[in-house]
Amino acid sequence: MKVVLNSFQGDYSDSPRALYEALRERGDDHEYVWLSRPDRVADFPAEVATVDFGSAEARAALESADVVVSNDHIGFDWDKRPGTTYLQTWHGTPLKRIHNDVLWAPEGRLAYLDTEIARWDALLSQNPASTPRFRQAFGFTGPVHETGYPRNDVLSSPDRDRIRAEVRAQLGIADRVTAVLYTPTWRDDLVFAEGGGPQHTFPLDLNEFAAGLGEDHVLLLRLHQMVADRLEFPEGGPVRDVSSHPDIRYLYLAADVLVTDYSSTMFDFAVTGRPIVNFTYDLDYFKDELRGFYFDLAAAAPGPLLATSDEVLAAIAELSSRPWVPTPQYTRFQETFCSLEDGHATERVLDLFFPSQQQNDEPRR
CATH class of the missing domain: 3.40.50.12580 (CDP-glycerol glycerophosphotransferase, C-terminal domain)
Structure with a gap:
């Protein structure tokens, strides 16, 4: 299974990093590719395969992925092939209005981001308070999983x-x-x-x-x-x-x-x-x-x-x-x-989307 990961348009960070490291520690035999910015590629471990964010190679990686994991809008055009699962982890509880709920945005920005949201298959929520706001702001009708954020597990480790x-x-x-x-x-x-x-x-x-x-x-x-x-x-x-x-x-x-x-x-x-x-x-x-x-x-x-x-x-x-x-x-x-931030969010997300290979080698939605 090919897994393509992105965090903040080219960083090695956040919930995609926590999920990746847990999968590697578990020993799952997947192919992993990270989108990276040239100025941040040194942050990635030596064994990590990377492609430059926004490049033709990045687009090819996304279009050949079985699973895409991102914590933000990817922000460049690519065609999602049938059968690919796109897990959007997002990156925070919204106090500030986001997407369709903002008071002002540059002309055309929200419509462009809607094309990205249409690719999502599932979305993570940090807490029950965020879930209805995500649905409203993004117009997302797919499953929203209240798991907490994998990135925060280290805070309770x-x-x-x-x-x-x-x-x-x-x-x-x-x-x-x-x-x-x-x-x-x-x-x-x-x-x-x-x-x-x-x-x-x-x-x-x-x-x-x-x-x-x-x-x-x-x-x-x-x-x-x-x-x-x-x-x-x-x-x-x-x-x-x-x-x-x-x-x-x-x-x-x-x-x-x-x-x-x-x-x-x-x-x-x-x-x-x-x-x-x-x-x-x-x-x-x-x-x-x-x-x-x-x-x-x-x-x-x-x-x-x-x-x-x-x-x-x-x-x-x-x-x-x-x-x-x-x-x-x-x-x-x-x-x-913070009711879901108990140090086990990563486990919950893996159970949902990356069940152990002994159970099933196909990602869930």
Whole structure:
């Protein structure tokens, strides 16, 4: 059986990676091909067969696949042959409105993406709250499997402390240093209206913000993949740009605090039980004009919504002053969005789509 995998248009990451590694560990005798970007091919293990994303070879791989596994829209034209199973794992719980539900999108973008959705045979959902929103936004009538996300299994793994120590050592973070992971989402107007310009801006000076955290903290900046190439920081400064780190799930383990705005990273990071700070400086504009939300963030968020960098710095300082104890609001957030994140999502997906070869060598839908 030939399995073709894609993550974020050419990365070695996310749920497709977790599924691939589990299949390899199980010893299944399949042919695997990954779509990769030339600038990320070094992230793939040496034994992995790759083809350049968007190339004629990538199209040929997809068109000859028995199973396609992707966590995002593939984003270039290919013909799905009869008998191929396309498993769309997707990549996050939607707070922000997506696809047909967005308040604004560039002309023709949604219609083009509909051609991709028409190829899907099944879709994964991280939690019961996401399922009806996926169906509505994508107009998808096929099966949606509430399995949790395979990528997040490592956050509950018995090896998580060992992996955390290894990742922090790789990043040069000392034991007593508090790692603050900042994961702002992308803004549609900046990405599309600027015509793909080279820069991305923030309403605060990130170097100044990082310095304000103090010497016993380090700011890890993880930009969204839509804008990760638009901001540059000099080496040796107070901001560590980890946007090019191969897989964010390992950054979750390394971090002590998450700072985000409306990113789906909050739903993943909550699996760790560590504190989350929402820096929502443009809340009204993002919610009412730019993208729109599926639910009231203020009511559902794991903590208070903060509008200024001074408030965020104060909140992080307070967290450092005493041991963190999850609040009732944080616990409700976990119960709503993390109920399936028990470390066994990969097993559930394999049982559904890749039953052991002793049972059946055909993928299910």
